[in-house]
Amino acid sequence: METQNSNVSRAEELKLLANEAFKAHKYAQAIELYTQAIEINSQNAVYLANRAFAHLKLEEYGSAIQDASMAIEVDPKYSKGYYRRGAALLAMGKFKEALKDFQQLKKICPNDPDASKKLKECEKAVMKLKFEEAISVPEAKRRLVADSIDYHSIGAGPSSSSVPTEVAVAAIAIAIAIVAAMLMMVGTTTAIVVATIVVVVLMILGACWFSGRIAGVFTKSRVHNLDVDPQYSGARIEGDVVTLDFVKKMMEDFKNEKCIHKRYAFQIVLQTRELLRALPSLVDINVPEGKHFTVCGDVHGQFYDLLNIFELNGLPSEENPYLFNGDFVDRGSFSLEVILTLFAFKCMSPSAMYLARGNHESKSMNKIYGFEGEVRSKLNETFVELFAEVFCCLPLAHVINEKIFVVHGGLFSVDGVKLSDIRAIDRFCEPPEEGLMCELLWSDPQPNLGRGPSKRGVGLAFGADVTKRFLQENNLDLVVRSHEVKDEGYEIEHDGKLITVFSAPNYCDQMGNKGAFIRFEAPDLKPNIVTFSAVPHPEVMPMAYANNFLRMFQ
Numbered sequence: 001m002e003t004q005n006s007n008v009s010r011a012e013e014l015k016l017l018a019n020e021a022f023k024a025h026k027y028a029q030a031i032e033l034y035t036q037a038i039e040i041n042s043q044n045a046v047y048l049a050n051r052a053f054a055h056l057k058l059e060e061y062g063s064a065i066q067d068a069s070m071a072i073e074v075d076p077k078y079s080k081g082y083y084r085r086g087a088a089l090l091a092m093g094k095f096k097e098a099l100k101d102f103q104q105l106k107k108i109c110p111n112d113p114d115a116s117k118k119l120k121e122c123e124k125a126v127m128k129l130k131f132e133e134a135i136s137v138p139e140a141k142r143r144l145v146a147d148s149i150d151y152h153s154i155g156a157g158p159s160s161s162s163v164p165t166e167v168a169v170a171a172i173a174i175a176i177a178i179v180a181a182m183l184m185m186v187g188t189t190t191a192i193v194v195a196t197i198v199v200v201v202l203m204i205l206g207a208c209w210f211s212g213r214i215a216g217v218f219t220k221s222r223v224h225n226l227d228v229d230p231q232y233s234g235a236r237i238e239g240d241v242v243t244l245d246f247v248k249k250m251m252e253d254f255k256n257e258k259c260i261h262k263r264y265a266f267q268i269v270l271q272t273r274e275l276l277r278a279l280p281s282l283v284d285i286n287v288p289e290g291k292h293f294t295v296c297g298d299v300h301g302q303f304y305d306l307l308n309i310f311e312l313n314g315l316p317s318e319e320n321p322y323l324f325n326g327d328f329v330d331r332g333s334f335s336l337e338v339i340l341t342l343f344a345f346k347c348m349s350p351s352a353m354y355l356a357r358g359n360h361e362s363k364s365m366n367k368i369y370g371f372e373g374e375v376r377s378k379l380n381e382t383f384v385e386l387f388a389e390v391f392c393c394l395p396l397a398h399v400i401n402e403k404i405f406v407v408h409g410g411l412f413s414v415d416g417v418k419l420s421d422i423r424a425i426d427r428f429c430e431p432p433e434e435g436l437m438c439e440l441l442w443s444d445p446q447p448n449l450g451r452g453p454s455k456r457g458v459g460l461a462f463g464a465d466v467t468k469r470f471l472q473e474n475n476l477d478l479v480v481r482s483h484e485v486k487d488e489g490y491e492i493e494h495d496g497k498l499i500t501v502f503s504a505p506n507y508c509d510q511m512g513n514k515g516a517f518i519r520f521e522a523p524d525l526k527p528n529i530v531t532f533s534a535v536p537h538p539e540v541m542p543m544a545y546a547n548n549f550l551r552m553f554q
Helices: 002-023 027-040 045-057 061-074 079-091 095-108 113-135 165-185 189-211 244-255 262-277 303-313 335-348 363-369 371-378 381-391 419-423 436-442 464-473
Strands: 282-285 292-296 322-324 353-355 397-400 404-407 451-453 460-462 478-481 490-493 498-501 515-521 526-532
Touching: 002 027, 002 045, 027 045, 045 061, 045 079, 061 079, 079 095, 079 113, 095 113, 244 303, 244 335, 262 335, 262 381, 282 419, 303 335, 303 515, 303 526, 335 353, 335 371, 363 371, 363 381, 371 381, 419 436, 464 478, 498 515, 498 526
Parallel strands: 282 397, 292 322, 322 353, 404 478, 478 498
Antiparallel strands: 292 515, 397 404, 451 460, 490 498, 515 526
8 A cells, every 4th residue: 555655646746747847848858757657557547638738739649649538548527638639639630520529528517618619619610611621622623723823914904704604603503502401400590591691692702703793813814903003112023033132122021021912922932833843753952062052941930030041051042052841831920921932032043942842731731720821811812722732733852962861751651662652653732641642741750660650640650770771772871851849950860860850949939949950061961950049020929820729729
């Protein structure tokens, strides 16, 4: 009995230490301490739910779901188990599964206003998702937004017809389908009234589309209401050429929280699309002897830290080229400024700026973590679709001088993957939930040998032996990847054969980490890692444009 009481006391001590580490934003340390407490007492639901919370903070949603589920098994009436699992499912975009947990939470805590609020918001998210699914156009029939815009003609004035007849017909048909669905599901007077209103509104919109009376819609030859006012004092592109002077002026305007005119934003994004489409899924980079090359990791919408990188390491140019290794957007609230700056440098000098896709260059992530909301707020809905299309053109990986493999996430669930297999990937789509493309964007290294489940719930974890075999089979020396926040901005793992680089210091204004970038000097390509701290930014909080429901958990 005395030994048992001693163990209980020790477990509680470890929990308290873990709580202090959590409050100090030392989430990895907190997880380690909670784990020690769980090893002493595995039947304590609080320890498991607390560890799940720490995993949530590190975006390790798969591990958070596992811990929360274990807490529920230990105590089916423990509300925080459902709360943590629901939050993790939500963060992964699994709204319908999350709704089940919040419904259960409401049953357990019927009088808890916070539980009621969470359930209500989750129901809204699921309803919105169902609506979007109902009005979505099959991929095979969808017309690309980029193919319907000619930036040269922006500002040419209105035309007599803006949207094809079939769009209006489709809108009316969708309205009828929605009404039928609502009546079948509910059958109440309220549902009938709401459904009727939806039909009327959509029919009016359809009529307007028929007559071409809705302005601001884009066609192959014209875009309405986007004339560049003579009084516009922001950065201007003369003709088709994006110059360094333009990019500098644009960055200065962004720094002062000014917007670029939509006409020039269209030009930058569309020109970048053409450049990216012409590239293979695996891009080879040649760094001549005596020259250098810089690789940066995740930036995540931290524009002012991006400016600091350029201040420390120089602006991109043919003599000072960069590779930004994915996750340019989301979470940080200046993602639009980041992506337009990187795209503008790509347009200015394609060999000065290389860009790789990250897991956050996707519709599902952008919808949840802020980029979609930010673009809609600062530009308009058309740009939301346009960026999604351009992100599908981003290459998946790069090889520097046939020796350094650079990818956002990591390696694969099977051995024997060759560089030719990566080149052969059809990347022009939203990331799948499994397969080579998914693993390139989502996987993480692990300290153990072999392979294991992903702590994120997507991709996998791979050990040093997996890295070694991949390098040997492809005659490579080093893997450079990003995707994970690191206290020092980088971490060298797998016997020095793998480097993680992360370039968003004090991630989300709370992690306290440094940022880093890597300079490689040819011909030896020895990595020179430079670390830096966060710089001040305007008082716009991270996740300011994120999904309303998700912000409730921040």
